[in-house]
Amino acid sequence: LLLPARPEALMAAQPEWSVMLGGQYEPYDAPTASAIEEAFQRGDEEVQATIDGKLYVIVLKPPMKQQLSSDPTRQRAIQRQPAPANEAAASATAVASPSTEAPAPASAAVAEAPAPAASTEAPAPKRQRESPPPFAVLIFAPGAGGQTAKAMRALQDSALEREGVAVFRCDDHPPGPNEARWIKSSAGCAKNVAHVLAVARRAAAAHPTLPLLLGGASFGNRVVCEVLRSHRAELPSRACNALLLCGFPLNPPDKAEGADQKRPAHLLALPAGVRVRLLQGGKDEFNGPRGILALNELVAQMAATAEVVEVPGGQHTLPAAKGLKQLNWTQAQLNTFVVDAMVEFARLAAAAGGA
Structure with missing residues (x-):
């Protein structure tokens, strides 16, 4: 096509x-x-x-062309290279079966489906690709509002699970009826920690053979940092020694850099042996006055093995973004970028396990 x-x-x-x-x-x-x-x-x-x-x-x-590169600060940037003007924006493959996975060239034959007997007949139902068995479980802690953003939830429930990552969201498993989701005055307080631990135990019971990965968005990132740092022994035995952090809230908007030292402290306190991927929007409102550079500098100071994956045009509530037209991106491409970065890290964390 x-x-x-x-x-x-x-x-x-x-x-x-x-x-x-x-x-x-x-x-x-x-x-x-x-x-x-x-x-x-x-x-x-x-x-x-x-x-x-x-x-x-x-x-x-x-x-979706991606290029991985590393530097001495152990950060990793994943950058999409814009397609040449003569490259097709999409390709098609012949429909042989729902599980066909081989990439197609820029132009390819399109399989002919049997035409309906008459134009008044309803079209055949769309065939869906079956999701593979999961290889890991992501325990996801939402932001301060207590709810995973709608767009992120949609990615998790569709593309992420299709790639083999099962998701247990803390907001889908509240600590009790009519209870507040987070105590925002202290990310690492006992109630917040107990909530994450309870969801991790539920995930372990539902998937007794799979590795578990802690992750989150915004304030939830601060919570899971404290859980892994101070309560590692209370997590299920298959919990990975890794964190997938989407939109770390390093600096409150419109505040001077370093106005809240508790925020960078969550990252700096993580011990050696912990692996961290920070999936951070290039236009995240919580990056601070110097943008994502401040987070890159902080990562270089961490004892944990950390990397920053910058989401081009990404805002704080990923996968929300702005300025995509100027970057020659579409939202669909950005969504794929975010999912790819999450799945890749889940595979790395699952392979390493609790080591």
Whole structure:
């Protein structure tokens, strides 16, 4: 399937929209292009389209080129390289079975699905890829508001679990009816710690053979830092010696850098042997006056093995972002970037276990 390099071009009729069918390029129209773009935005894996009077199932695979690099401060930046102007914004693979995984070239044949007997018949139901058995469980602590952000929840329930990471959110397992989710005056207070430990035990009971990984967003990051630092022995035996922190609240917005020393202290107090990935938006409102540079400098001082993965344009409540058009990104691509970074770290943590 050949598409324009920029997704926004899908919304205006272009003669280069075509699909290879039996060695010939057949054109398709603007409504079909719009349907394909909407499928990308929803994160769908396939879309049905009628081309040249026949019904086709088009399997969508958005490209995501990533480059990993390390420096002496043990930080890791994952950067997406913009696609060349002549590179397709998406590729399609022939539909052989729901489990087809091989990447497709920029232009590929699209498998023909049987056309309905009459145009009045309802289209065939979309085939969903089955999720693999999970290889790890993420215990996720939400921010100060006590609720995981809607967009993050959607990523966890769809893409993350499809990649083999089961998720237990603390906000889905409150300590009791009508009880506050967090005591915000002290991240490491007994009640907050007990809440995370209780959810970890539930996760361990539900998945008795899988490694457990602590993670969180915003204030929840501060809580899980304290749990792993001070209450490691109370966690289930399969808990990893690792933390996945999404949007660490290093500096309160509109405050001078270092205005609240308790925040960096959570990271600096983590002992050697703990592995930390900080998934941090480049435009996070809690980065402080100097932006993400302050967090990079802090990571270099940590005893724990830590790395920063900067999310281009990302705001504090990931995967929310701004300025993506200027960066030549789409929200769907950013979502994929975030999921890839989370899954990669979950695999690393699971392989290391409690070591």
